[in-house]
Amino acid sequence: MELDNLKGIWQDVRPGMSSGRESLLPLLQQRSRGPVARMRRNLRIELLCIIVAYIPLILFYLVEFQGRLRAISLLLLVVGALFCAYYYRKSRLLNTMQCLSCQVRSNLARQVGTLKRYTRFYLLASTIVIPAMAILTYIIFHLQLFYPGEGTVYHRLSPAPWWKSSTVWLLMLVPFTVVMYYFNAWYINRLYGRHIKKLQELLREMDEE
Amino acid sequence: MVSTDQQEAFIRLVDQHRGILHKVCRLYCFTDTDRQDLFQEIVIQLWRSYPRFRGDAKFSTWLYRIALNTAISDLRKQRPPTTPTSPDQLPTELQDIQYSGEKEQQLQLLYTAIDRLTEVEKALTMLYLEDKTYQEMEEILGITQNNLRVKMNRIKDKLRKMTKEATYGIG
Numbered sequence: 463m464e465l466d467n468l469k470g471i472w473q474d475v476r477p478g479m480s481s482g483r484e485s486l487l488p489l490l491q492q493r494s495r496g497p498v499a500r501m502r503r504n505l506r507i508e509l510l511c512i513i514v515a516y517i518p519l520i521l522f523y524l525v526e527f528q529g530r531l532r533a534i535s536l537l538l539l540v541v542g543a544l545f546c547a548y549y550y551r552k553s554r555l556l557n558t559m560q561c562l563s564c565q566v567r568s569n570l571a572r573q574v575g576t577l578k579r580y581t582r583f584y585l586l587a588s589t590i591v592i593p594a595m596a597i598l599t600y601i602i603f604h605l606q607l608f609y610p611g612e613g614t615v616y617h618r619l620s621p622a623p624w625w626k627s628s629t630v631w632l633l634m635l636v637p638f639t640v641v642m643y644y645f646n647a648w649y650i651n652r653l654y655g656r657h658i659k660k661l662q663e664l665l666r667e668m669d670e671e
Numbered sequence: 672m673v674s675t676d677q678q679e680a681f682i683r684l685v686d687q688h689r690g691i692l693h694k695v696c697r698l699y700c701f702t703d704t705d706r707q708d709l710f711q712e713i714v715i716q717l718w719r720s721y722p723r724f725r726g727d728a729k730f731s732t733w734l735y736r737i738a739l740n741t742a743i744s745d746l747r748k749q750r751p752p753t754t755p756t757s758p759d760q761l762p763t764e765l766q767d768i769q770y771s772g773e774k775e776q777q778l779q780l781l782y783t784a785i786d787r788l789t790e791v792e793k794a795l796t797m798l799y800l801e802d803k804t805y806q807e808m809e810e811i812l813g814i815t816q817n818n819l820r821v822k823m824n825r826i827k828d829k830l831r832k833m834t835k836e837a838t839y840g841i842g
Contacts, residue, residue, distance in 0.1 A: 464827075465796070465799060465800065465826075466688055467777075468777060468778070468781055468800065469800055469802055471774050471777060471778050471779075472800040473780070473800070473801065473802065474799070475690070475694065482686065483682050483686070484686060486682050486686065486714060487682065487776070489711050489714045489715060489718070490678065490681075490715075490718045492711065492715055492716070493715075494715050494716065494719070495708070495711075495712060496716070496741065496744065496745055497744065497745060503803075526819050558743065560740070562716050562720055562737045562740045563720050563723065563733055563737055563740075564736065564740070564813075565723070565810070565811065565812060565813030566736065566737065566739050566740055566743060566794065566811065567812060567813030567814060568813050568814055569736075569740045569744075570743070570744075573744065583690045594678060605835055616690075622682060625832060629730075657717070663745075664743065664790060664791060666787075667789060667791045668791055668812070668813075668814055669819055671817075671818050
């Protein structure tokens with residue numbers, strides 16, 4: 463088979479069905495189902511879940527129990543603010559992830575680079591979120607120990623000296639964080655690993671002579 | 672906000688070039704459902720990018736870039752079918768075209784062979800068959816012309832070998 467001899471036949475190929483105005487028009491109203499659009503949608507759902515779960519909780523701890531557990535509201539507020547930063551960063555990365563009207567090679571290079579940054583950030587954020595929450599919880603409750611009065615929930619739960627409980631918390635956090643890191647790395651690789659590898663292969667193929 | 676005139680102009684342009692879109696979908700997908708999904712996705716992406724189209728490049732170059740970028744990036748649709756493509760299976764886009772027996776056979780062979788190429792090779796083969804110059808191919812793909820020539824020669828050899836295998840049952 464000689465490719466040059468087939469140019470004529472190939473160029474004669476016309477689509478059997480006309481796309482036509484009527485069939486194209488509804489497509490213009492549809493949402494993209496591409497990988498980046500799906501990632502963006504998932505991120506928005508994540509944000510919505512946080513808003514729906516956090517706001518009632520923050521208000522609940524703020525007004526209930528005669529305000530004694532306001533510290534939890536504060537904790538949730540800090541975590542919520544951290545999540546907003548996380549959302550903003552991820553959203554910015556997604557916005558720059560592809561340039562479909564660019565040359566195919568440059569678009570692939572952009573996708574590989576941005577997707578790698580995206581997964582690195584995802585790994586970092588998902589690994590530190592629980593230790594960060596634990597440390598914040600500890601600080602918030604521990605600070606209340608210095609308030610005079612009947613003592614806090616934390617004080618009643620853990621009457622041991624502060625340095626003892628701090629050490630126990632840290633000793634528990636370190637292995638937990640390590641395990642979380644490896645679990646997240648596995649999970650993120652499962653989500654995006656194959657995609658990144660495939661894109662890298664395509665890029666390599668385009669570059670090799 | 673896109674005006675109705677722009678929308679009509681866009682639809683007219685896409686309709687004029689729909690052959691390109693159908694060929695991209697035919698090359699990058701193995702099932703009719705996937706082809707339809709990819710066609711829709713390309714049209715959506717073209718429409719979203721249309722307000723930024725300034726006419727610096729030819730419309731067809733811009734369209735090829737978006738179509739190929741969409742097809743290559745969406746890796747879900749590129750899984751080959753569990754059974755290999757039968758040479759008797761004529762793509763739906765071709766159903767209204769009657770070729771002489773020999774031409775039809777050649778076209779079927781070509782499609783079967785292209786199905787076995789990589790995504791990058793498919794893009795190159797398609798642009799070559801569309802009679803694009805190496806400069807146009809470089810504008811669309813971003814591969815240097817020298818590299819394109821090397822790759823094209825390799826693809827031609829590969830296709831020749833595949834056809835020989837299919838014809839004589841080697842491999």
